[in-house]
Amino acid sequence: MTEAILAFCEDLRGEGLAIGTSEIQDAFRALEIVPWQSQADFREALATTVAKSPKDREVFDLVFDRHFFRATEAAALEHSPDGDSSSRARLSEANQEALDPESLAEAIRQAIESGDESAMNELARLAIEAFGRDGESSGVVGVDLQRIRRGLGLTGSDTGSGEGREPLDRDRLASFERQLRRELQRGQIERQGALSPSRPLADLNRSLPMRGASDLAAVHKAVTQMKRRLATLGHDPRGARRGRTVDVRKTMRSSLETGGVPLNLSYRPIRPRKPEIYVLCDVSTSVSSAATFFLSVLHALHDSFRKLRSFVFIERISEVTHVFEDERDFTVISERITSEGGVADVSGYTDYGRVWREFYEDVSSDLGPRSTVIVLGDARTNGRPPAEDLFARVAGRANRTFWLNPEPELYWNYGDSVMNAYIPHCDGAFECWQTEHLETFVDIVASGRAELVRPRQPSSGHRY
C-alpha cells in the first residue's frame, strides 16, 4: 500500500502538483488514523494533505480516479489472465432473476434516491449486464452509457419527468452515471485484456477555461481575481521597511509623554509607488475578438490604479478615461466607447503611424519618469508606415513601455505585423491572449520588479 500511495503521489507530481516529502509524511500519518476501508475517507484524508488549492484538488480527483482504477484493473488482469471468471460472470449468475429491466430500474431508482453508493455500484453492474446481453455493446463507453440511461428511464431533476414520478436528485444521478461509466470501462478492459494507454491529463481535462478571449464571463472572473491580487500587491511595504526614515519631529513630540525618552520611533510613512499608467488599446477589426478582453482589462485596471489614462485607437486615437470614470457597468462602457470613441475615420484599418503622431503631440508632454505606457495591439499596420521613430520618442519619455500582443508569438512579424519595429523600444513585449499571460504581466508591473523585464533582441524569437 505504501508503494501504491507513493506511486500515486509520483503520478500527481507528473501532473504538476508540488508535493513535498513532508506532505507525503502527513498523508501517511493521516491514513494511520483514518479507516482505510471507506473510500470516501481515504480519499479525503489523502486530498487534504497533498492537494492544497481548488485547482490542485481538481487534478487530484481526476488522477485519483484514474490511478486507483488503473491500479486495481492492472492487478486484476495479472491475477486472472483469461478474464472470464471475473466479477461480471459471477454477478450475472447470482442475480439472474433480478435482470428484469422493470424491477431493475425500480431498484436503481431506490438506490439513487437513498444515495447508497455500494448498492449503486452493484446495480450499475447489473444494468450493464441487463442491457449488454443482447450483444448490443457498441464498444464506446459514452454511447453505451447513454443507451443504458435511456433504457432505465432515468431523468434528472432539470429535465422534469413525464411519467409522474419524482425527479431524481441531479448530483446522485451523476454519481450513478460515474459508477456506470467505470463499470463499462472495466468491462472494456476485461474484453481487451489490456489497459488503454494512459494519457496525461493535460490533454484531456485541463484545457484552459478560455482561449482567444471568447468567453467574457471567464475573462471577467479572471480579471476580478487579478484585480484583488493587484490591490494587495500595490501596497506591499517595499524592501521590508528598509530605508525607512525616522520622523524626528514626531518622535521628539511623542517622547515628551515618556519623559523625554524617545521610546516609540515615528517613521515617515512610505508612500507606495503609484505608477501613472497610459494604456493604448487597439479596437480595430483585426483584434476584434481580443478587444473585448482588452477592454475588460482596462476596466479592471481602472479600479486598481487611480492614475490611469486610457485611450482607444484605430485610425486615430481617442481618450476614454472619462467613460471608465463615469460608468461602472462594463456593457455600457463598451457601448459608449464604440459610439463616442470616434476613432475610425474612413477605412477602419489601424494606422499606427498616425496614432503615434497624435499620441506624441497631444499626450507625451505629460509623460515623465513615473509613467508606464502599455500598448494593447497586434502591430498590424495594414501596409502603412509604422513610424517607429515616433514610438521610440514616446517610449523614451516614459519610464517603462510594454506591449501586449493578442496574437501568439508565432504569428508576430508575419504578414503586415511589424512587431520587430517596436520591440527594441519596449521594456517588454508579451503575447497576451490568455488570462494567464495577463497575470504574469500584472505581477511584473505591480511589483515594480523592472529588472525582470529586459528589452529583447528583435532577432531572437524566444519567450520569457
Add this chain to the structure above:
Amino acid sequence: MPVSPTDPPESPEAVAGALREASYLADESTALISFLAQRLGKPVLVEGPAGVGKTELAKALSRSTGRELVRLQCYEGLDEAKALYEWNYRKQLLQIQASAALHADDRDTAPTMGEIFTEEFLLERPLMRAIANPDPVVLLIDEIDKTDQEFEAMLLELLSDFQITIPEMGRIGAKTHPIVVLTSNNSRELTEALKRRCLYLWLDYPSSGREIEIIRLHAPEIDQALAGRLVEIVDMVRELDLKKPPSIAESIDWARTLILMGADDIDGKVFRESLSIIIKHRTDLDLVAEKIGPRLGRSRDGAGANGSAGSAAAGDGAAEDGA
C-alpha cells in the same frame, strides 16, 4: 455536550456529531479534516468563497470541544507587535526610573536587562495568548490572505512547532496543543511554505439538501417547503455571474426575514421586496431582478392555474406556523 478539552476525538463521526451539537452541520470532508486536525495536531487552512461558514467552523470547533476561542483578525499591515507580543515600554521605563530613584546612591543595583524583560512586561497579543494559555484553545487566524507575505513567514514557526521565539527571553512553547484554523478568501495565493504546514479544506456552497438543513437549524420556524423553495432560488441566483453571490449567512438572514414578513411562499412580490437581503450590489440587483424575477412570476401563475394543491400546501404551512 462539551467533552474534556484534551481528549482527542474517536472518529470523524464523533466530530460531526459534536459539531452538530454546536449547531454546525459539517459535511463528511469537513468532519474528517476537523478530526485529522485534532488527532494529528496540524493547523487547518480553510479556503472558499465568502460566507460559507469558514469562520463559523472555528467557532463551532471551540464550542464543541469546550476550548476557548482566540481570534486573530488579519488585515493589511498587521505586524508582530499586534499579532504576537509587544514590550510594555512605559512600564519598563517606570520600573527603571522607580528603581533608579530608590537606589539613587547605589548605581550597582539598578535593574538589569533580565529584570525588565520578563513576562510581567510583556503585552500578550492573540497568538501569544493562544500559545501561553494553560488550557487548550482554538486559535482562529481569520482572513490570512489579507496580510503580507512577511507575516505569513512569521507564522511558520508558530504553525509547525507551536512556539514563539522572543529574542530577550528565549522560546516560549505551547503548554497545550491548540487547534489552529486559518481561513482565506483566496484573494491571493498563499505561500507554499504555509500550505505545506497545513491540512487543506476547501469549503464550497453546500448541496441544496444540506443548505435546507442548515437553514432549518438556524431558523427553526421556517417550514420545509418554504426552505426548499428558498434554497432553490438562492441556487439559481448563485448560478448567475454576480459580483457577490449570496452566502449561506445571507440565505439564513433571508429565511428569518421571510418568517418576519409572514410569507408562505416566495412569489414575485415577496422576492422583490426582500431581494436586498441576499443581493448587495446595485448591478447585481438589476441582473437578478431581470433574470430571476420573471421566472418567479411565471411559476406562481402556474401554481395558481394548477389549483388547490399549491394553496393547500401553503395553508398547511400557515397552520404549522400558527401552532
